Amino acid sequence: MAKSNLEQDILxxxxxxxxxxxxxxxxxxxxFDKFADKNPMFVGVLKGCFIFMADLVxxxxxQSELEFIGLxxxxxxxxxxGVVEITRDLQKDITGRHIIVVEDILDSGNTLSFLKKLLEAxxxxxxxxxxxxxxxxxxxxxxxxxxxxxxxxDEFVVGYGLDYDQKYRNMPYIGxxxxxxxxx
Ligand code: 5GP
Ligand code: MG
Numbered sequence: 001m002a003k004s005n006l007e008q009d010i011l012x013x014x015x016x017x018x019x020x021x022x023x024x025x026x027x028x029x030x031x032f033d034k035f036a037d038k039n040p041m042f043v044g045v046l047k048g049c050f051i052f053m054a055d056l057v058x059x060x061x062x063q064s065e066l067e068f069i070g071l072x073x074x075x076x077x078x079x080x081x082g083v084v085e086i087t088r089d090l091q092k093d094i095t096g097r098h099i100i101v102v103e104d105i106l107d108s109g110n111t112l113s114f115l116k117k118l119l120e121a122x123x124x125x126x127x128x129x130x131x132x133x134x135x136x137x138x139x140x141x142x143x144x145x146x147x148x149x150x151x152x153x154d155e156f157v158v159g160y161g162l163d164y165d166q167k168y169r170n171m172p173y174i175g176x177x178x179x180x181x182x183x184x
Contacts, residue, residue, distance in 0.1 A: 006168055014155075014175055015152075015173060017173045020132075020149070023149045027059065028056060028058075028060040031100065040097070041064065043119070045068075045103045045111065046071075046088060047070075048162050049161060052160065069089065070089075071085065082110050082140070094122050094123060096123060097125055098124070099119050099125075099127045101116070103129065103145075105131060105162060106129075107138050110140060113141040113143045129145040130145065132161075133150055133152050133174070134148045134149075157176055159173050164177060
């Protein structure tokens, strides 16, 4: 294990590195079965997706392409503003393409319901949502993911791509921060 000065801020581990790896491989197999002959385009939602995306596409050995989109629904802190902005748009035409959206966490649903409509308006043939984490207790929009890594309770989680104030994305597991970290 790598030396860490992040671990000291973690109250508890929700999903271990081993559990993540196992689940990502299962998701890759399911995506293979559904998309092997469809030349899909993976669309990752920056920045939270970046580690999950890297592992998921390597667990899904099919002809495919990948793109990223930048979306932001957070001003700061840990609560959604409800307003979604495009901070970096897709660089490719997606007309007629089968899209696999890769997201870190489905929370209020504002981000993914906005993105799904956007991709459909851009002419996608289909939109499939893969989210590493799902926090169903906080949903405001009627949206469900097609593939979910783990369902998590209503707690603010970090690690494996997910941040607090742009930090902790590089932790290899998913955990909850100590309350004093927020009041620093
Ligand atoms: P939604 O639009 O569904 O409310 O939120 C989606 C985005 O909010 C996620 O992509 C993520 O960036 C952020 N988010 C929601 N819940 C959490 C959480 O528990 N931890 C972190 N780090 N980000 C979260
Ligand atoms: Mg995100």
